[in-house]
Amino acid sequence: MAKIVGISGSLTQPSRTRALVEEIAASASQQLHAPAEIIDIAQIAGVLGSTISYNHFPEPLAEAYAKLQEADLIVIASPVYKASYTGLLKHFFDLLDPKALAGKVAILAATGGSDQHALVVDYQLRTLASFFNIYTTPTAIYAKDTEFTNYQLTSDAIRKRVETAVEQAVFLLKQDVPQTLVA
Template identity: 45%
Template sequence: MQQSNSNINFFKQNHHSLNVFKVLIFIDKDNWHEVCIIKYIVSVKRIIKLKIGVIMSNKLKVVAVSGGVGRPSRTLALIEEITDRLSQKISIDLHLIELGQIGSQLGAAASRTALPESIQKDIEAIETADFLVVATPVYRASYTGLFKHLFDFVHHESLFDVPVLLAATGGSDRHALIIDHQLRPLFSFFQSLTLPIGVYASEAEFVDYKVANEALDARIDLAVTRAIPFLKPRL
């Protein structure tokens, strides 16, 4: 409780120059803890957040987007393999979006307000995710049109600093550069944190739409392992 007392003293001494942004109260087996998130607004309107108190442990909100437009899908199989291995390392709350399941309704909408409520909730899940895993098949040297259409509806300021693991599937290794030449620039626009290790998988690395290649296994394990240090819940 010494840390908590020092935080309370800090708050009492500085409350005139600080604005309380949010107060969260939660309970564990032994104690109540109070968490104050305080924001101090400087003259140039830049906000510095001072996090005070005990941080509550939650499942990581992971949203996975599969850009495949049909089933069975190698892209979906890759997404499921990545998220499954992630769940073996940390506790996650997974929200999976399959464009093949929502494509007709998504493609018919010219504005976000024209989308069905279920797809609007998918977009809200993307905008509030702690971590994104996105994958697309390669069509004409790029991501699918539906994949881009989905992210056209995502608010351009909602993904600042959100870690994103990039993945793609294609007919051969010739398309592997899609991750750096197409996907990375898209999420750089959102100012997301695109992780340095992505996963590209060719058709030959699947059997019956399941991952069946040791080299691909190793790439998935490496990408997930290297992602872990960047993952944390949003405040």
């Protein structure tokens, strides 16, 4: 059975980014008949921000990394801050062994205030995933703040992109791809 883990890089609660991650993870869970878990950077921000060691993690962080490494499908999402993903999301990945996620499949997503930020998914999150040798779906998801009401996704167009990305992820998961890649 596939395991799905979503990562919300938002620093606030509630969060449109978390709502988008939940939407994507729920759709994937339904398609794959598999459970989904969410790692919320806002919930681990205190221990994450003070962690600088690569070999000793506080329990909440160790649990998050264990979930991530056990996942088959990862949803990586961040709000756009100053034309990039959040610093704590970057720090979360900075502490991770570069080989830990090789061969996994990911759906990339972001939220932001305007269309000007949409390329952050392809130019920054896709680059991050590539560094970790993660297979990414061709369809990424970018949702503007106006596509949410009370932190709930209300856009049918974004829901359609979610469906497309999940279909692509399911296809990638069914391929006989190597689980470890040589850099």
